[in-house]
Structures are given as C-alpha cells and as structure tokens.
Amino acid sequence: MNQQTKQTEPPRVLEGQGLASVTLTAHWSDEQASHVERFHVEKFSIWREVDRLPPAIAWNLCRLQQGDRLEAPIHPGDVVENWQLTRQIVTNPAYFDRHHCPGLEVTPRLGRFYPQGFFKGVAGIYSEAAEPARIIELSKEQMKLDLNHPLARTRIKLQLSIDRVQPGYDKRSGRCDSLLDELLKYPGLTTPLERGKDIDFGDDANGLTRMDERADEAFYATPRLIQHLDSLARQHLNALYRRLIPPRAEVLDLMASFDSHLQGADLSKLHLLGMNEQELSQNRLAETRIAQDLNRKPYLPFDSDSLDAILCTAAIEYLTKPTEILAETLRVLRPGGILLVSFSNRWFPTKAIRIWSELHAFERLGMVTQWLRQAGYNNLNTFSAQGWPRPANDIYAGQTPCSDPVYAAWGYKAD
DSSP: HHHHHHHHHHOBBBGSEEEEEEEEEEEEEEEEEEEEEEEEEEEEEEHHHHHGOHHHHHTTTGGEEEEHEEEEEOOOOOOSSOGGGGGGGEEEEGSSOTTTSSTOOOOOOTEEEEEGGTTTTTOOTTTTTTTTTEEEEEEESEEEEOOSSSTTTTOEEEEEEEEEEEEEOEEEEEEOOOHHHHSSSSSSGGGGOOGGOOOSSSTTTTTTSSSSSSOOHHHHHHOOSSSOOOHHHHHHHHHHHHHHHTEEEEEEEEEEEEEOOTOOEEEEEEEEEEOOHHHTTTTTTSEEEEEOOTTSSOOOOSSTOEEEEEESSSSSGGOOSHHHHHHHHHHHEEEEEEEEEEEEOOOTTTTHHHHHHHSSSSHHHHHHHHHHHHTTTTEEEEEEEEEEEETTTTTTTOOOOOOEEEEEEEEEOOO
C-alpha cells in the first residue's frame, strides 16, 4: 500500500536533478487597481538560482513536489532599490531627446515612462540607459523626473508554484538577472500618478487616429476564420473568463468573431457584436449576433442594466472612441456587472490607434485601466501572464520562443 502511494505521488524537486518548470506570481495594489502578474520559467535550477529567492521560499523549495506552491512577502528594498528622494530630479524640458529613436519623433507627456536615455542631457544619465524614468511634473519651464523603480515603495506578495519537475540538470552557468528582477522589471509601468492626476498617454484626438483611415467595413469585409492568439494564450483567457464571469450570466462579446474563448463557461445567454457577419455566424455558443461598426456608431443596442458581463478580447486597440464605448458598456451592465478587456502583442498595426504602438505593453494596460476608471468602473484589477513556451503547432513556432503574452483589465459597475 505504501509502495503504491509512493508510486502515484507527484515527483519532488530533489528526486530529479533540481530542475523544474515554475511560475512566479506577484500580487500588489496601488491607488487605482489590484494587480496579478504571472511569469513562467520553463527551466529553473534550484542549485543555481535558489539564493535569489526570498528565504521563506528558498529554504523550503527542495521539499516541494509538482503542484505545490510557496508564498512570501517582498518588502520595499528586498528586490529593488529603496525609494530615494534624491532620485527625483528637476531639469529643463529641452533635455528630452525627441529623436532618441531614429525615424520617430516622441513627445514628452506627464506621467509617462521613458527609457532614461531619452534624458541624456541630464547629469548622470547616459544615452544607452534603458531603465524607466517617469515625468511627474511638466511645464514649458521645467520637467521633474522620477528615476526610482516604479515599485520601489510597493509591498508585494510573491508565490512560486512547481508546475513540473524535469529530468536532467541545467548545464548553464546561471542567469545574469534574477527571476524576481525579470518578474518585476515592467509591471510597475501600470502605476497611476499620485494625487489623482491622470496620465497623459497621448490618447487625445491625434493619438486615436490610425494609419489606415479607410472605412472599417472594407478592411473587415473578408472573414478571418483564424485564431489571433496561440493555444496557450487562449487557455489563459478561458480560465480568466470562467473564473470571473458569474454563473448563468448573460454576456456580450464586444467586437466579437467566431471564438469567444468561453468554452465550458456556465452562461444563460451569449450576444455577439462584431464587424463580419460570416465570422459571427460561426460562433456556435451565441444566441444573438449583431453586425455593427462601433467607430461609426458608438452605442450599444441593449437596454440599460440588462447584461451581467461584457468581454472585449484583443480588440480595444481598434476603437477610435474608447471612452464613449466604455461609458456605453457601463450603461448596459446590471449593477455589480463586470467588464473584462484583454489583449496581447499581436494586432493589425494599420487599424490600431496610433498611440497603441508607442506604448510599452504594461503602459497599454495602465491606459486601459485609466479608461475604465474614467468611465466610472470601480474595484479595478489587472492581470498578465507571460513566459510560457510557444506551442509547437503555432504558426510562429521556431520564430519566437514564448507564447503570446496575455494582459487583462477589468472593473465592476457599482451596486
């Protein structure tokens, strides 16, 4: 009996050569939202890399088996350098190098993060510096920069889960950066400005224009019955949607196509609103299908307080009037209803709003979250998942090593 039990138990890390696939998850909050960031490491060697983890995890990692996880707090100063007032610098706006990127003119904006190399005229900053600097005050006369790490004052809860114990051992000499550095390098770009100021993302009238301003009906006339995200990214979305959408919900898939990523969800009704009737007709979960160009008609043909949940998957970047549409989603949701917006790093660049391509992925997440707040949503949350290996059957297998990242933001209508 004991031998049978031992044979069916998942393998422990030390039963192999200390090599495992792991997922790191960071939980943290700011004035605007709660955040969850997941970062997968396909080959993690406890012998080479355990000393870079918090002691509460490092000291217990060897006894873990597949499926186990550990948690530990990360306090300010543990991973990133402590916040320092001396790293806030007042300088002249003329030091901002608008042509730092060849062939592109960049405008400095309040609240935005830029690689420090954009400020190469500032004492102590070099043109090659890639660490983010934030503009926290901006006028014609002066510009104030914050060179502190975006999460320098943030308390984080870290989780490490053992996804799979792997055979063999790691022959490499170790990483240049720790896993925690990689996990926390960019998620802080979602943080809002202090004192309730809005960030100037550049999402003004010019930022919401597109390279191709021809009628959207022509661009979407040909059905695209293909997946725009790989299978692992779709699994992340499906799991997120099934977790957050309440049972027996009446759901609207906004800017929909043939797949709403809701397989296995407990729905009472699914509505589709999209651009191509043939794509919508192939969505077998739907009960109603509406063909409508939201850029020309920025309203939703639903009664107020009539829906439980609204999804917008890999499409928010195509809206030229995003705040109007988000206000409409709030109107048609029932009190307590949820709006979920998700995206990845694949889109049609000629039809996406101009500002989308100029922002870092986590700044896009911050912009969408700010849009949700401005529209009147509360209890805001964000989620990201990245680092998983690209599926072998994906069209980009062999070209890029990692699966399509997933970014999501959601909020609720007040009860």
